[in-house]
Amino acid sequence: MTRHLKLDGPDTSRRLDGMAQGVLGRGEPRPEGALKVTGRALYTGDRQPAGAAHGALVRATITRGRVTALNAAPVLAMPGVLAVIDDPRLVRHSGPGGQPNPPEADARSVVYHGQPVALVVAETPEQARHAARALRPDYAPEDAVTDPEDPRAPVDLPEKKQASTGDLDSAIETADVVIDRSYRTASMSAAAMEPHATLAEWEGDRLTLHGTLQMLAVARAQLAAALQIGEDRIRILAPHVGGGFGSKLGITPETVAAAIAARQIGRPVYVVCARPEALEMVSRRSETLQRIRLAADESGRLTGIGHESLVSNLPGQSFSEPVQQATHFTYEAAHRRIVHRVARVHRMMAGPVRAPGEAVGATVFECAMDELADRLGLCPVALRLRNIPKAEPVSGRPYSSNMLAACLTEGARRFGWDERHAAPRARREGEWWIGMGMASAVRVNLVMEAKARVTLHPEATALVETDMTDIGTGSYAVLTQIAAELLGLPMQAVATVLGDTELPKSSGSGGSFGAASTGTAVYLACMELRSRLAEAMGCPEPDLTLKDGHAIHANTRRPIGELMGRALMQAEGHVTPGDATGKVRQATWGAHFAEVAVNAATGETRLRRMQGTFAAGRILNAQTARSQLLGGMIWGIGMALTEELVHDARDGHVVNRDLAEYHLPVNADVPALEVHLLEETDDWATPMQAKGIGELGICGAGAAILNAIHNACGVRVRSFPATLDKVLAGLEQAEAEAAG
C-alpha cells in the first residue's frame, strides 16, 4: 500500500515533534561508517570481478572536427588488446543533470579537446591505457572558438533567464551611490575523490552496471536511450559513491562505452577513469563574467539591482550556470534587471556543480554588496539587514521562512564582528595584514519526486529500501534515523538498502534535495505503517507512541510483533512536488564571517578563522549536517583562494589536469571552522520541515574571504580565485599610488 503526498501547502501537524524514540536530529554515526573506514564498503572500482576486461578511452587531440580514420589495426595487434570500440552510440560528454535525455552520441564528431572518440579494451588496465594512448586517429579539424569572451563566440540569451522590472537605468541616474563592477569566476571542477568508473556485465540481453552515479533512475533512462534498449533491461547498482558534487548527476562517457564493450566482447568490462579524465572529460562549473550594478540611497537602501552574466557551454547544451538564481529574492529593490548570456564554446561540457547558481552568483553579488557598504561607510551586516525584503520582490510571494536576518545577527555576535576595523590596513601583525569580511548565504530549496518502501518485521526490525544514493552525504544515516524515529526502533534495528534500480525510485542525490525528498518518502511509508499499528492497537494514530519496539497507548504497552500478528507489514511512501513551490518562496539561509591574514610582501592569503551560521529547517542528523556545511565552506575557501580549472587559450584543453596543479584547499588551508545551526521550523518544507543543506555552505563563502582580503590590505580582487599574484598586483599598485 502506498501513501502519497503532493506538496501543495504547509503541513502544520509537526508529527516528528511527538515521536518518542529520540534518534532523529541526533548526531548518530553513519551505519556504513565502519565499512568505509575499514575498506569493506565496495565502491565501483573496488569490485574487480574475475574475468573482467578493462577499457580505456581514446581521447581527441583536436578541439573540433571529425575522426576520419581510427587506425585501430596496429593497436589491435598490441599485447592483451581485445577490441577497439568505435560504436556510433558512444557519447561525447556526460548526460545532463537530472534529465532523462541522453548525452549526444556520435563520438567521431569532436566538440572539445579531450573528448572520448573510442574505447580500447584489453586484458589489463595498463595494456588498455597504453594502447589507448598509442592509438592515433586521423582527424579533419575545424576552427573552434574556446573562449567565452571571444567576440566570435555565438551567444544565446535564454528567454526564461532574462528579467526586468521598473527602470534600472533611471534608478542608477538618481541614486545617491552607485556600484558598477565586473567580476570573474574561474572554471572549476567537482573533483570528487572517487573518479568516475563503470563495471558493465551482460546476462543475455540484460545489463547489470555498477557505476559512480548520483541519480540512478535518471542514469538508467539516459543509458537506455543511449544504448537504444528498454529501461527494463538495465539494472544499475551504486551502493557507495565517493562524492559527486554534480559531476555524477548523469551518465558519463565511460558508462556507455563500458556497456557497449561488454556486450561486444561477451565479458564484464571495467572502465575506471584516471584523474586527468575526471578533470577534463566529465563536466565543469562554467566560468562566469558578472557585472553587478547597485543603486542605493545614502541610508543604504537599495533602489536598483542589475546582475548581468556571461557563462558558457557547448553548443546545444540546455544547462547554463543559473548565476542569478538567488538575485531574484535575496534583497529588496524596486528596479531590477537580470541578463543571462550563454556563450557557445568548445570547452568541456559545463554542468551543475555543487550549488549551481548561488555558488558563484551569490558569492559575486556579496562582493559587490561589500563594495557598496564600503562606499556608504556602512557596516556590511547593517547594509544587508536594511535590504531584506518582507516578501519576494516582483512576485510578492511570501517567504515560507526567511532566516537571513537571524543568521546575520547571530553570526556577527558569535564571530565578534564588532571588533572589525571598518577601514582597511588597520591591523598588522609582522608581515601580515589582518582583516575581516562577511557575506550572506542563500540557496533555493528544492524537493523532488521520491518513493521508498519500508518493511516492518514482527521481531521489531525494519528494512528501508529505495534507489537513493549515499554520495558521502549521510543518506544511510538519515533515512535510517527517520524510520527508527517514526517506528519506535533503535537505529540498529533498522537496515537501509540503497543504490539499486530494482528498488523504489527516489529523488537521487543532487541539488541538496536528497534527504528532504527521499526522507519524506520514508516518512510517508512509516506513517502508513503507524496507522496500521494504531488500528491494531485500537487508537487514533496521533495518540500512538512507538518506542523500543513497543506500541504504547494510555495504560497499554505491547510489543509491535504482537500487534502485527507475527506477519510482516510493508508500505510505500511517495512524495511529489505540488503547488507549494508556486505559493511561497522557499530557501535556506546563512551568514559567513571570515578573518584572513594577507602577507604584505608576497600577497599570500591565509584564512585564520571562519564561521558560518545557518538555518536549513529541521536538522535530521547534527553530525552529517555539520559535515555538509563544513564541506561547503571548504569549497568556498577553494573558490576564493585556490581553485581554477585552466583552459589553454589555444585549444580550450584543461591544462592543470591533476590534483597537484588543480589546487583544492589542503588541511593547512583550512583553519578551525565553526558551524552554528539556528532552529528553523518551515511548515512548507515537507511534513518533516527538513530542507536542503548540502550546498548552502558554499553559497557566499568565498565572498566573505575576498571581502576580508580587502579589509586586511585594501586590495579588491574581482577575479576568483584570489591567488597571490592578483593580490600582489593590488599591493604594488597601492604602493605606487602612495609613492605618488
Added chain:
Amino acid sequence: MTPFEYIRAGSCDEALAAAGAPGSAFIAGGTNLLDLMKHEVMTPARLVDISRLDLAGIAPTDAGTGAGTGAGTGAGLRIGALVPNSELAADPLVRRRWPLLSRALLAGASGQLRNKATTGGNLLQRTRCYYFYDTAMPCNKRQPGSGCAAREGFNRIHAILGASDACIATHPSDMAVALRALSAEVELLAPGGGRRQVPLAGFYRLPGETPQIETVLEPGEMIAAVLLPPPEGDRQIYRKVRDRASYAFALVSVAACLRMEAGRIAAAALAFGGLAPMPWRSAKVEAALIGEAPSPALFDHAADLLLAEARGQGHNDFKIPLARRTLAAVLAEACSEEMPA
C-alpha cells in the same frame, strides 16, 4: 604504463652493472618516477631498484675530507642517497647546524611522500610543467624536437631565469634549493667503479637546445651521497611562496644562509627556487651584500642584480616582483636582531 623489466640490486656494483643497459632507470622511493611511468612521460625498459642498497646513513665528516669548500671550521656532513626526506629533515645534527635544509624538506610534498622520497631521488625530480606531463602536447624535454607548448601556452609556473627557447620549465625541488645555498656537493658512482664529486653548482644543466638532459650524470651513473661543508652562516631561512599553504610547488622560494658581524653582512649564500630550470644562485648578488649594512636599498640592489636578466613569459610575469619582494623579506628577517642564531 609500458611493460618493464625489474631488477632488485643487491649491491652498488650490481646496480651499476644492471643500469648499463640502454633504457634503464634507477628507482628508489619512486614518488615521481611511478607517476611519470603511469602517464608514459617516462617509459624505462628496465628499472633497477636500489632501495635496498646500503646508502642510507647520515654521518659527520671531517672538514678536510668532506665537501671541504666551507669557510668556517668544524665538520661537514655526508648524507647517503637513500636517506628518506623525512629522516633527513628530522636529523638532530641537520636541525642544529643546517636548519635551512630541514626547513626546505618540510616545505615540500607531504608527510607520506617525504617518508618514501629519498635524497638522491629528490635531486632528480622532473619538472611539474603541465605540458611535460601531458603526452598529447609537444614538449622538447619529453620528446626532443617536438616543440615547447608552454611558451605560448599557460606558463604561470614557469621560469624567468635560465630558460631557453626550447624549454621554460622550472626545477621543482625545495631540498635542492637549500643544498645549493649550503654549497653541497654530489658524490657519483660510475659503472666500472669510478667515483667523482660534483658541486651542486655544476650538477644541473641549463636547458639550452637539449632540455631533455638535466644533469651532468653520465648514462648509468648513480648518486651515492650528498656532501655538506660546514655552514657558512648561522642565520638560515627557507621561505617558500606558493599557491596554497601546503602541498604545492614553489612559485618563488629563497634559501638564505647568512652571518652577521658588527651590524654588517659577513657571509651570504642565497639560492632561489621556482625561478629557473635549476636551483639558482648568483655570485653577484652575494658579493653585493657581503660587507654591507642591511637596508631596504641594499636589498633592492640585490634584487636588481638577481633579476637583471629575468624575463617573464606572460602568465608568470608576477614572479619578477614576487622574487624581489620575497628576497627583501627574507633578507630583512635574516639580518634582523630578533633572528635567532
